[in-house]
Amino acid sequence: MNRAIRIALRLVTLVLTLSTVIVVVGGGLWYVWQDARGRTPQVSYTLTAKKLQRAALGAYLKYRDKDVSIPANPADGHEVSFTIEPGDTVAQVADELERLGLITDAGVFRRLLQYHGADSNIEAGVFVLRPNMAMREIMEELQHGRLATTTVTVLEGWRAEETAAALEQAGIVSAEAFMQVVRGGAQAVDAERYAFLRDRPEGSPTDLEGYLFPDTYQFPQESDAVRVVETMLQNWDQRVSEDLREKAQARGMTLYEVLTLASIVEREAVVDEERPRIAGVYLNRLEADMRLEADPTVQYALGLDAETGRWWTPLTIDQVQNTDSPYNTYRVGGLPPGPICNPGLASIQAVLNPEPTDYLYFVANKVAGDGSHVFALTFDEHVANIQQYGQ
Numbered sequence: 001m002n003r004a005i006r007i008a009l010r011l012v013t014l015v016l017t018l019s020t021v022i023v024v025v026g027g028g029l030w031y032v033w034q035d036a037r038g039r040t041p042q043v044s045y046t047l048t049a050k051k052l053q054r055a056a057l058g059a060y061l062k063y064r065d066k067d068v069s070i071p072a073n074p075a076d077g078h079e080v081s082f083t084i085e086p087g088d089t090v091a092q093v094a095d096e097l098e099r100l101g102l103i104t105d106a107g108v109f110r111r112l113l114q115y116h117g118a119d120s121n122i123e124a125g126v127f128v129l130r131p132n133m134a135m136r137e138i139m140e141e142l143q144h145g146r147l148a149t150t151t152v153t154v155l156e157g158w159r160a161e162e163t164a165a166a167l168e169q170a171g172i173v174s175a176e177a178f179m180q181v182v183r184g185g186a187q188a189v190d191a192e193r194y195a196f197l198r199d200r201p202e203g204s205p206t207d208l209e210g211y212l213f214p215d216t217y218q219f220p221q222e223s224d225a226v227r228v229v230e231t232m233l234q235n236w237d238q239r240v241s242e243d244l245r246e247k248a249q250a251r252g253m254t255l256y257e258v259l260t261l262a263s264i265v266e267r268e269a270v271v272d273e274e275r276p277r278i279a280g281v282y283l284n285r286l287e288a289d290m291r292l293e294a295d296p297t298v299q300y301a302l303g304l305d306a307e308t309g310r311w312w313t314p315l316t317i318d319q320v321q322n323t324d325s326p327y328n329t330y331r332v333g334g335l336p337p338g339p340i341c342n343p344g345l346a347s348i349q350a351v352l353n354p355e356p357t358d359y360l361y362f363v364a365n366k367v368a369g370d371g372s373h374v375f376a377l378t379f380d381e382h383v384a385n386i387q388q389y390g391q
Helices: 002-039 049-063 065-069 090-099 106-115 135-144 160-169 175-188 195-199 225-239 242-250 255-268 272-287 295-302 317-322 345-352 379-389
Strands: 080-084 125-129 149-153 216-220 361-364 373-376
Touching: 049 065, 049 106, 065 106, 065 135, 080 090, 080 216, 080 225, 090 106, 106 135, 125 135, 125 216, 149 160, 160 175, 175 195, 175 225, 195 225, 195 255, 216 225, 242 255, 242 345, 255 272, 255 295, 255 345, 272 345, 272 361, 272 373, 295 317, 361 379, 373 379
Parallel strands: none
Antiparallel strands: 080 125, 149 216, 361 373
């Protein structure tokens, strides 16, 4: 019985395959015949390979008309900021459109562009697309709907307010509107699209600090704040790969815990090579049930310094000892409630791939003055390093 079913399925598959071939070849011959009758202005009526190829493409697209004509999600009018980078291939563009749920089939979209000669007319830029747009509409938008954009770079280690200021200075969006969305958290964006926002433990901050992925972006002038934030969330989701998420699970950490510790590493590390070692020190201290005693956490708690107008200023002993905040890791054990900045990929990777070390302490090497640190195994060594290198 099972053998009979397998034979029947193979016959059905063969019939469907033959039908497809007949449709494609027949459509191609019909198109060329129509062309030879003068339906299109051609100088020569020779059955060229180019005409056959285009005819076959047309027949194929007619066969796949459902994918071409029906939007990926007719009920979803949510706007998506779609960026094509210089050097992106048509295949990369199509794959990304499919990944974002804007089209149903990347292969069909590539052939649609090829049929209309649009595969060479797509330029880098930012485009506003929606899942309820048909493929043809998306093709037209990518050809003619490019927006005039402004480039802005969001640096690793910036807190949300610094990103907001940079966006406002570039004329992209007001800092107030941007921060309103950031503080609104998952409720202010389309949370269904960003499952990683649900990874946060109950009682943690609800804002989007830590998820505003540092990168160079292109945005239209006077952009919608939600669209700007969601572009950064999409970038975060794309860059923090499944492999990294699996490593977090293997270490027994939630993604939010990794992000929180990575934000501290980001603020501490100046020399790239030291990131894994600094991450290792903090993980050692957590395992030994020692307080992290990380200066950047206190700086985050203090916020903007009114005198200097800066967010990250050197601390006094009084501030370290007396700042009453759950972010003050000199007074509170474990990780702070959430990220203190928006870390880059290198710091996230450092937490997930820390340097195997027994170090428990480090201090900035002010003698070298290059942002490096001096590490120690014991508190006595640490005190000696402070006296020698930290003054």
